[in-house]
């Protein structure tokens with residue numbers, strides 16, 4: 001079993017502004033000790049549309065129903081993986097990452113944003129390799145990485161949920177190793193788009209690598225490290241014309257079970273990446 005599924009987030013981190021964002025209906029629930037899931041649901045089902053008129057459109061109605069269905073299944077412990085689509089390979093040797101080019105940093109920062117509409121098309125292997133290297137690859141001969149970690153513990157593992165299986169990113173070999181031969185994408189979050197987007201990343205902290213970090217600091221340090229990786233993914237996505245969104249509204253216990261994680265491994269965040277949906281305004 002993994003760590004408590006709600007240990008990472010509590011109500012204190014939901015700011016007053018976010019509470020206001022949640023809207024009347026959820027705000028009523030808020031007075032009555034809402035669950036973290038209720039807050040995230042209210043927040044992100046509303047946030048995923050940019051125009052409140054869209055909330056009444058068929059598309060957003062379907063989105064809400066799918067998300068609610070997943071939420072109920074999650075509460076019942078019935079959120080199940082899908083069968084693999086495509087060929088699952090034990091190990092995928094990624095092509096050497098292209099470490100030159102891309103948008104100038106300031107332009108990538110200008111374009112960085114969250115998007116929640118994805119085309120289902122798989123990312124070509126070269127793009128996947130470049131993305132993962134940007135996220136958390138080895139960028140120095142001494143094994144240093146593209147994102148920092150306290151005391152260089154490198155405690156974050158990046159899991160990669162693809163339609164053909166769930167893989168662990170081995171940054172030293174620039175390879176993906178098959179962990180679970182199932183399509184775990186739909187397990188990686190309540191929001192409906194995670195099911196069909198080509199790639200969901202899951203950031204997992206391995207507490208065994210944080211022996212030098214005071215116990216009380218481990219979760220916050222690991223979360224900061226995962227946040228740095230997530231921002232690398234945001235900037236790479238902005239540069240490469242991909243859509244992405246970091247997600248905390250996830251069922252950590254379900255993900256940990258599906259990935260067969262140990263007691264020492266803690267699911268922190270998930271992040272969806274893919275090509276923008278054709279015709280999407282963002």
Ligand SMILES: Cc1cc2nc3c(=O)[nH]c(=O)nc-3n(C[C@H](O)[C@H](O)[C@H](O)COP(=O)(O)O)c2cc1C
Pocket residue numbers: 040044047048112113114115116191245246247248249250
């Ligand atoms: C810690 C964290 C958790 C988040 N969780 C979710 C989530 O579960 N679902 C989602 O759609 N967006 C999530 N987001 C994305 C935010 O909603 C988004 O960053 C915010 O609305 C600002 O939009 P921007 O990223 O386009 O600037 C999260 C962001 C952060 C930093």
